[in-house]
Amino acid sequence: MTKVNGFILNAQKLLSSRARTLNPSAIREIFKYTGVGGIISLAGGYPDPNLFPYDKVKESVNAALDKYGPKMLQYSSTQGVPEFLDYLRWFMREREGCHHCDEEALMVVSASQQALSLLAQVLIDPGDIVIVEEPTYVGGLVAFRAMQARFVGVPLDEDGIRIDILEQKLRKHRAKGDPVKAIYTIPTFHNPAGYTMSIDRRRRLVELAQEYNVLIIEDDPYGYLVYEGERPPTVKSFDTGAVVIYLTTFSKTLIPGYRLGFAVGHPDIIRKMVVAKQAADLCTSAFVQYATLEYMQRGYFDEHIAKLREAYGQKLQAMLQSLEHHFSDIEGVVWSKPKGGFFVWMTLPEWVDTYEMFKYAVDAGVVYVYGSAFYPYPELGKRNTLRLNFSLPTPEQIEEGIKRLRQAYERYKADKGR
Amino acid sequence: MTKVNGFILNAQKLLSSRARTLNPSAIREIFKYTGVGGIISLAGGYPDPNLFPYDKVKESVNAALDKYGPKMLQYSSTQGVPEFLDYLRWFMREREGCHHCDEEALMVVSASQQALSLLAQVLIDPGDIVIVEEPTYVGGLVAFRAMQARFVGVPLDEDGIRIDILEQKLRKHRAKGDPVKAIYTIPTFHNPAGYTMSIDRRRRLVELAQEYNVLIIEDDPYGYLVYEGERPPTVKSFDTGAVVIYLTTFSKTLIPGYRLGFAVGHPDIIRKMVVAKQAADLCTSAFVQYATLEYMQRGYFDEHIAKLREAYGQKLQAMLQSLEHHFSDIEGVVWSKPKGGFFVWMTLPEWVDTYEMFKYAVDAGVVYVYGSAFYPYPELGKRNTLRLNFSLPTPEQIEEGIKRLRQAYERYKADKGR
Numbered sequence: 001m002t003k004v005n006g007f008i009l010n011a012q013k014l015l016s017s018r019a020r021t022l023n024p025s026a027i028r029e030i031f032k033y034t035g036v037g038g039i040i041s042l043a044g045g046y047p048d049p050n051l052f053p054y055d056k057v058k059e060s061v062n063a064a065l066d067k068y069g070p071k072m073l074q075y076s077s078t079q080g081v082p083e084f085l086d087y088l089r090w091f092m093r094e095r096e097g098c099h100h101c102d103e104e105a106l107m108v109v110s111a112s113q114q115a116l117s118l119l120a121q122v123l124i125d126p127g128d129i130v131i132v133e134e135p136t137y138v139g140g141l142v143a144f145r146a147m148q149a150r151f152v153g154v155p156l157d158e159d160g161i162r163i164d165i166l167e168q169k170l171r172k173h174r175a176k177g178d179p180v181k182a183i184y185t186i187p188t189f190h191n192p193a194g195y196t197m198s199i200d201r202r203r204r205l206v207e208l209a210q211e212y213n214v215l216i217i218e219d220d221p222y223g224y225l226v227y228e229g230e231r232p233p234t235v236k237s238f239d240t241g242a243v244v245i246y247l248t249t250f251s252k253t254l255i256p257g258y259r260l261g262f263a264v265g266h267p268d269i270i271r272k273m274v275v276a277k278q279a280a281d282l283c284t285s286a287f288v289q290y291a292t293l294e295y296m297q298r299g300y301f302d303e304h305i306a307k308l309r310e311a312y313g314q315k316l317q318a319m320l321q322s323l324e325h326h327f328s329d330i331e332g333v334v335w336s337k338p339k340g341g342f343f344v345w346m347t348l349p350e351w352v353d354t355y356e357m358f359k360y361a362v363d364a365g366v367v368y369v370y371g372s373a374f375y376p377y378p379e380l381g382k383r384n385t386l387r388l389n390f391s392l393p394t395p396e397q398i399e400e401g402i403k404r405l406r407q408a409y410e411r412y413k414a415d416k417g418r
Numbered sequence: 419m420t421k422v423n424g425f426i427l428n429a430q431k432l433l434s435s436r437a438r439t440l441n442p443s444a445i446r447e448i449f450k451y452t453g454v455g456g457i458i459s460l461a462g463g464y465p466d467p468n469l470f471p472y473d474k475v476k477e478s479v480n481a482a483l484d485k486y487g488p489k490m491l492q493y494s495s496t497q498g499v500p501e502f503l504d505y506l507r508w509f510m511r512e513r514e515g516c517h518h519c520d521e522e523a524l525m526v527v528s529a530s531q532q533a534l535s536l537l538a539q540v541l542i543d544p545g546d547i548v549i550v551e552e553p554t555y556v557g558g559l560v561a562f563r564a565m566q567a568r569f570v571g572v573p574l575d576e577d578g579i580r581i582d583i584l585e586q587k588l589r590k591h592r593a594k595g596d597p598v599k600a601i602y603t604i605p606t607f608h609n610p611a612g613y614t615m616s617i618d619r620r621r622r623l624v625e626l627a628q629e630y631n632v633l634i635i636e637d638d639p640y641g642y643l644v645y646e647g648e649r650p651p652t653v654k655s656f657d658t659g660a661v662v663i664y665l666t667t668f669s670k671t672l673i674p675g676y677r678l679g680f681a682v683g684h685p686d687i688i689r690k691m692v693v694a695k696q697a698a699d700l701c702t703s704a705f706v707q708y709a710t711l712e713y714m715q716r717g718y719f720d721e722h723i724a725k726l727r728e729a730y731g732q733k734l735q736a737m738l739q740s741l742e743h744h745f746s747d748i749e750g751v752v753w754s755k756p757k758g759g760f761f762v763w764m765t766l767p768e769w770v771d772t773y774e775m776f777k778y779a780v781d782a783g784v785v786y787v788y789g790s791a792f793y794p795y796p797e798l799g800k801r802n803t804l805r806l807n808f809s810l811p812t813p814e815q816i817e818e819g820i821k822r823l824r825q826a827y828e829r830y831k832a833d834k835g836r
Binding site: 011023142279 | 426433434440442443464468470476480487488489491492494528529531532535540543560561564628632661669684685693694696697702
C-alpha cells in the first residue's frame, strides 16, 4: 500500500471542510518565545501563578471531599450539580442584583470558552452574522469561526463599543434581511483593549438588542478585577427582556486550572446549550464544582479578589508609568489607561506594522501580541496596534520589557528609514 | 413590546438549524425515575460510587498539589500537560504494547465524549456517513448527529460487528461514491450490547479500513473491566497504518467526576482535534491531569482495577443468575453473557415493544433503557430489545429488579392478550 505522510491512512481525504479552516491561532506562534531564556513576555493572558490562592484551594478541596463524599467524584447533571447551581443563582441575585435572572436559566460550563463554543453551535448556521468589537477576544472569534459565522466589526473607543456605528450596522443589515444573530461584547476591562463601556452605552446596547431582536453575549472574565473606582454594573443588570446571555469564568478570579464558569440568560437558548453540552462533554467536573462551591462558601472569593486588586493594580501602575517614561515623547503613540483587567492596548504611529516589528522585539528580548490578531479579518485590522499584558510579569519585568520595546521600535524605525 | 414565552427576546428566531434538531436524548427522560422512592434503576450507566477510590483520590490530589504546586492550578496546553502526555505515551507503549503509537499523536480530552465531539467536528460535513454498530452508544450518535452526519448501521452478533455485512456496505457506498468517513466501534464489552469483538474480526476490521481509507474510531471505556478471562487486545494493537483513533476515559476505571480521557492516532487528525479543542474549551483541567498522573504513578490504577473486577464481576453474576432464574422459561428470550463492562442486552419475543412495556416496568418498580434508543434511527431499531445495567445496583437490587421485570412482562403480555 502507498503511504501518505508515512501512514497508510490518507487522513487528509477524511477531513471536513470545517477542519480545513481550523488552523492554530496566530497567537499560539508567539508563545513559542515565552519561557525562552531572557525574553520578557508581555504577550500572554495568564494570571500570575504566584497569586493563586494555593492554600485555600487545597483546604477547600479537602473540606469539600469531606462534606460531599463520593458524589463529588460521580457524573454531574449536564446543567451542573444542584448545590452549585443554587449557589450561583443566589450569587447572581444577591451579589449581582440580577433579580430577573431567577426567571431565566443558568448553566455551569467548562469555563467561558465552552460557553462561546456552545453559543456558536446553537446560534450559527454558515454565513450568519455575529457583530464583534474591533478589536476583540481571539477565543470568541475562534468559537464562532468554527461554526462558519461571518463577522461584522464595530470599532471601540475609550467608552467601549461605538454605539452609533453599531446602530447604523444593525439598520443596514436589517434592511438587507441579513441574519444578525448576536453582538459579542467584553464591556468591562476589555481584552485586548482595556476599555470599559460607559453606563449610557450599556443601557442603549440593551435597547438596540431588543429593538433588533439580536442576542447580546456579555463576556465578563475581568469585571471583578477593578483597580480604580468601583466595578461597573454589568450590561446584564440593565436587561429585563432576556436579551443578554451573561458569561463569566473563575479562570481569572480563582484559578484557570479548574476550567469552570457559568452562563445565565434566556431559557430557550440556555436549554439548547445544555443539549449541545451533552454532545460536547456530557458534564463539567463535579469535583471542581463542589470544590469551588466550598471555596466560595468559606468567603475566600472576596478575600482573594481584594488581594488580586492590590497586586494587579501595582502591575498596571508599573506598566502605565513605564509607557509614560519610555513612549510619551513620540508623537502619535497612545495607549489605553484601563482601570482593571489584564491588558493595555497600544497604538503606534500610522507607518508602523507591529507584525513586521515583532522580530525586532524578539531580538530586543520582549514579546507582545500584534494587534491585527484581534480583528475578525486580520488583514483588515489596524496594523499599528499591539496588546501588552501586565498580569503575569513582575513590575520589574514590565519596566524592562517596555524599555526593550522602545529599543525594538527605534531599530525598526531606523531600518524603515524613518 | 410584545413578549414571546414571557420575554422580549424572540429566541426561537435566533436558533441555528443545528439547534432545532438538538433535543434532550430519550434516555434522559428515563432518568427522572431514577431515585424515585422504591424504583430500582437498571437504566443508567453510572459506576458504583461505593467503589470509588475515595481515599486514594484524596491522597493523590494532595500529593500532586505538594509536588506540582501552582502549575497544577494554571492553564494547560491544549494538548495536555507535558508530564501527563509523557506518561500516557509510556502507558500506551509499555502497558498496551502499542509501539507504533509513538509515531502517532496523543492528546488529553475532557473524557471520551469530548473526543467524539471533536472527531465529529473535524470529520463530518453535513450528510457525510459514519458507520455505526447496531445497537451503539447514544453519546456517539449524539456527537455525530450534532454535525449532521448520516448513519449506516451494521448489526452485531456475539462476536461483535458483522464484518461480512460491513464489507458489503463499504463496497456499496464506495461504488456510489458516498463519503464514508469513519467506522465507530466499541469492540470490548460493548455498550449497550455487552458483546466483545473476536480477534479475527479485529484484524479484518483494520484491513478493511486500510483498503477503503476509512477511519476506525475505537471507543474503549470498559476494556479494563474484565470479569472472566483476559482483557482482549485492542483493535489499535493490530493497526500499523494509523487507521485507528483509540479513545479511552478514566470515567469507569477511576472516577467520572474528573472528566478525563485521551485519544491517540493519526497526527493529521489529532492535530485538527487539538485546534478544535482550542475553540471548544481551550484545555482540560491541569488540576485533574496532575492528580490523575500522581494517582497512576503511585500504582493505584492496577490496585483499584483489581477491586473493580471483583465487585462488578459479582454484580454481573447476580444479573446473569437472576435472568436465568426469572426468564429462562420463556421461549424467544435471550440475553448477552458479557465477560466485562457494565451492561447486558436482552431480546424479548418478537411481539414485544419495550417502549410500550416501559410503563408496566415503572408500575412494577423497575426501569431499563428500551433498545430502540441505541439505534441511529430509533424508529428502525429492534423494538423487542432492552439494556440492563448491573454496575450501579447491589446484587440484591439486581435480583429484585429482574423479578419485577418479569412481573412487568407478564402484565404487559396479559394486556396485549398474548
